[in-house]
Amino acid sequence: MFTTRPLTTLLLPLLPLLLLALFSSSATPTPTPLSSLLFTLPPLLSPTAEIYLPLHPSQPDEQHQHLLPNPIPGGPEPPPHRWSTSPLNTPFPGVIIRAATEADIVATIRQANAHGVPFLATSGGHGVNRALAGLGKEGVVIDLGKMDSFRLIPRGRAGEGRYWKGDVAVVGGGMRTGDLIDWLWAAGRETTTGVCGCTGFAGVVLGGGHGLLQGRYGIGADQIVGARVVLGDGEVVEVDVAREEGRDLLWGLGGAGHNFGVVSELRVKVYEVGEGRKWWAWQIFVFAGGRLEEVYGVAARMMETQPEGVVVWSAWMMMPEIDPVKPVIAFTIFFSGSLDESRRYTEPISSLGPNGYGEGETEYPGLAGVLGAGTDDQLCQPQGAAFMRGIDLDHYDLGALRNWYNTFSEMLAANKALAGSFCMLEGYSMQGVQAVPPESKAYPHRDKKLLFAPAIFYADATNSSLAQEAVRWGEAMRTAAFGTAQRRTYVNYAFGDESLEAMYGYEPWRLEKLRGLKRKYDPENRFRFYAPIV
Structure with a gap:
């Protein structure tokens, strides 16, 4: 259990004794770096910032798998739970600072440095990178969830040395993807975001940011035209495409x-939603796994003429009403336009005669719910543990897909505790992505048209042997899916044992530039808990 800042404020005269009791495991109270930090930090925070402290840090880790407190009646709402609670890839911090202002971030970082305490900033959930667990019990999580401001600037400045003629949204570093989509939609605007509603918008785009609109506008990172960043020493820098200074950052x-600082604010390109682009059609075709080669052979041909407003998203999962033994293929096509218009494109897959079928139409904000990735859907709920491994490819390799599918089937048959797992095969449109020069951003995989990922779920997040089994099966599936292709991994889906080249690019100049930026902007390696550049 945790207490919140209003409670600690009431008990401020007793805080030294309380902290000594909380953070010392020895018979004689001895201050720790973290408890020392908490003597000095509270007066420096804004009135609406919140502090969350564990009441029983001496209990085993499994008692702390959820980072956050039970709500105190009449008190502030706690930060949202993480979705991945495995001890292999979840931080178990000694304190959570829920920042309300940029100054709160600055104060926390400076005090953490002064007391030798590591820190990690978060803006949402879904982190599965094993580096996260390196934070340790003496670490601080800086939760940005309260920093979810939004404002629209008509005809904002942007572009490489020119003026961006569209609008710009100024987005707080803690804005969640689903909330941003809703804010923009209410203003008649849209931009490329991640799909899952409960992820932090900033966290997604800092890793590249694949999304349903990337065929039209490019990935999320392509929308960034400016930012405010708190560096590892607490200095705040502002960068903008119209300025030369800071353009490397x-x-x-x-x-x-994720490697250079805490982004307190982003400025991103946004676009007016045309009258003919408000509605999207979706069709789900379900096939038995034995038809894999047939299905993806057709998908490969369809990909050759895939319009910018089409996304192909398939998943392998258990669906007993179709096949009680083997996972099925749920092949979903999203189409920017009406259902009747979409049928011309989907006819090749439809003509295969699926074993199951569903269809519908929705405005763009409803697409996350179709995928089961809305903020109220199961994917966003704080339960169980999850592992993912990104697999970036440029074509459907039918032999590799069959090997991957067989390995996935073997895993499900071998351990019923992993029955909730699934595999994602994301086929986004690439026109907008490949229109951007590959050297213009750190994101390295513009030539890869497909993003695959096994997502291994299990309910008992404290079961370390099950966690290790999930890791083993995940690696076996990754190996099968790559076949003979050079390994490349979308950093937001990286588990953390991938090479730097796989995550950040095989071009020597690209890694050299990233390492130079790390030396310049984070020479003390403060930001090392998510896919670190080492």
């Missing part, structure tokens, strides 16, 4: 941004 934020 802006380049790094577009694909490797």
Whole structure:
């Protein structure tokens, strides 16, 4: 259990004794770096910032798998739970600072440095990178969830040395993807975001930011035109494409941004939603797994003429009403336009005669719910543990897909505890992505048209042997899916044992530039808990 800042404020005269009791495991109270930090930090925070402290840090880790407190009646709402609670890839911090202002971030970082305490900033959930667990119990999580401001600037400045003629949204570093989509939609605007509603918008785009609109506008990182960044020493820098100073940092934020600072604010390109682009059609075709080669052979041909407003998103999962033994293929096509218009494009897959079928139409904000990735859907709920491994490819390799599918089937048959797992095969449109020069951002995988990922779920997040089994099966599936292709991994889906080249690019100049940025902007390696550049 945790207490919140209002409670600690009431008990401020007793805080020294309380902290000594909380953070010392020895018979004689001895201050720790973290408890010392908490003597000095509270007076420096804004009135609406919140502090969350564990009441029983001496209990085993499994008692702390959820980072956050039970709500105190009449008190502030706690930060949202993480979705991945495995001890292999979840931080178990000694304190959570829920920042309300940029100054709160600055104060926390400076005090953490003064007391030798590591820190990690978060803006949402879904982190599965094993580096997260390196934070340790003496670490601080800086939760940005309260910093979810939004404002629209008509005809904002942007572009490489020119003026961006569209609008710009100024987005707080803690804005969640689903909330941003809703804010923009209410204003008649849209931009490329991630799909899952409960992820932090900034966290997604700092790793590149694949999304349903990337065929039209490019990836999320391509939308960044400015940012305010708190560096590892607490200095605040502002970068903008119209300024020469800091342009190298802006380049790094577009694909490797977790490595350089805490982004307190982003400025991103947004676009008016045309009258004919408000509605999207979706069709789901379900096939038995034995038809894999047939289905993806057709998908490969369809990909050759895939319009910018089409996304192909398939998943392998258990669906007993179709096949009680083997996972099925749920093949979903999203189409920017009406259902009747979409049928011309989907006819090749429809003509295969699926074993199951569903269809519908929705405005763009409803698409996350179709995928089961809305903020109220199961994917966003704080339960169980999850592992993912990104697999970036440029074509459907039918032999590799069959090997991957067979390995996935073997895993499900071998351990029923992993029955909730699934595999994602994301086929976004690439016109907008490949229109951007590959050297213009840190994101390295513009030539890869497909994003695959096994997502292994299990309910008992404290079961370390099950966690290790999930890791083993995940690696076996990754190996099968790559076949003979050079390994490349979308950094937001990286588990953390991938090479730097796989995550950040095989071009020597690209890694050299990233390492130079790391030396310049984070020489003390403060930001090392998510896919770190080492």
